[in-house]
Amino acid sequence: MRVLITGGGGFLGRRVAAMLRSRGHDVAVFGRRPYPDLERAGFACLTGDLLEPAALDTACAGRDAVVHAAALAGVWGRDALYHRTNVQGTEEVIRACLRQGVSRLLFTSSPSVVFGGRPLAGADETLPYPRRHLAPYAMSKAAAEQCVLAANGTPMAAHPGRRLATCALRPHLIFGPGDPHLLPRIVELSRRGRLWRIGAGVNRVDITYVDNAAWAHLLALEALADPGAPPAGGAYFIGDAEPVCLWDWIGNLLKRLHRPPVRHHLSLGTAMRVGAVLERVYRLVPALGEPWLTRFTAAQLGMDHFFRHTRAQADFGYAPIVSGAEGVNRCLAVPPAGPDA
16 A cells, blocks of 8 residues: 555654554655654655645545544643644545545544543443533544544545545554653653542553554554445544553552652542633633643543453454553653654
């Protein structure tokens, strides 16, 4: 395949690019800025904005498939910014695929699209979208995912006989060597004394080692080559083999990083109320930046949110290739990356 990866310079995008190329596929990446290290490694790097149709047309021309991993991530920010990048940007990617005759589109989604603030224990893909989300990121990713899945089977007017096959993957809490998000956030909150245990400390969550997430992308994309394959039009939860007890996992990380243990805690109910108050204050005074606690982060830190991965296994053969324990070992062997990695 000739594959384009939007967000190919990001943490997950780089691993997807490397894994696809290891299977013999021709891979190019699309981002807002050049990536000299990827160019030196032999990847074609194309620059542009997701809302620039001409740039997307150039990037998609002659490609068999697109992995759309680019997104504005985070737990705080203006709804309009998330909508622009994550929803409108995804709509433009779909249009470019249809104009350029790209037959496969794989969307990197998130389990947060189905998280409305209630515990999720062993949920599967029959779980509906909630009526409301607790963060603009989750809301925008849910809208974008629905656009991608709705586009499955769309005929291409400029390419008679072709139809677009789409699929969405929902990897949860991706971590690994060079992780710019999960580990640095835990370490920074610990350093500032703001890492508080939320709830009883027994909630279980899915985590996903980055190679496992990339492996799922490769398998799903290759399976989409068959127009009648099950991945077409589907969304799939992706994670490591078993969920972890979140606070035990965090405690182990802090110990191995020679950080002090978590000493403070809040009940889940109190944390949700504090998060709601802080959200109101920080919206009134944007100059304050990002609140240290929101309802979304409180719920994520204090509730179960783990999922079944049997559908991905059945439909395109997904199974983790790196164990959770080995993933932690590999992750801690490399210092966490900075926020611009």
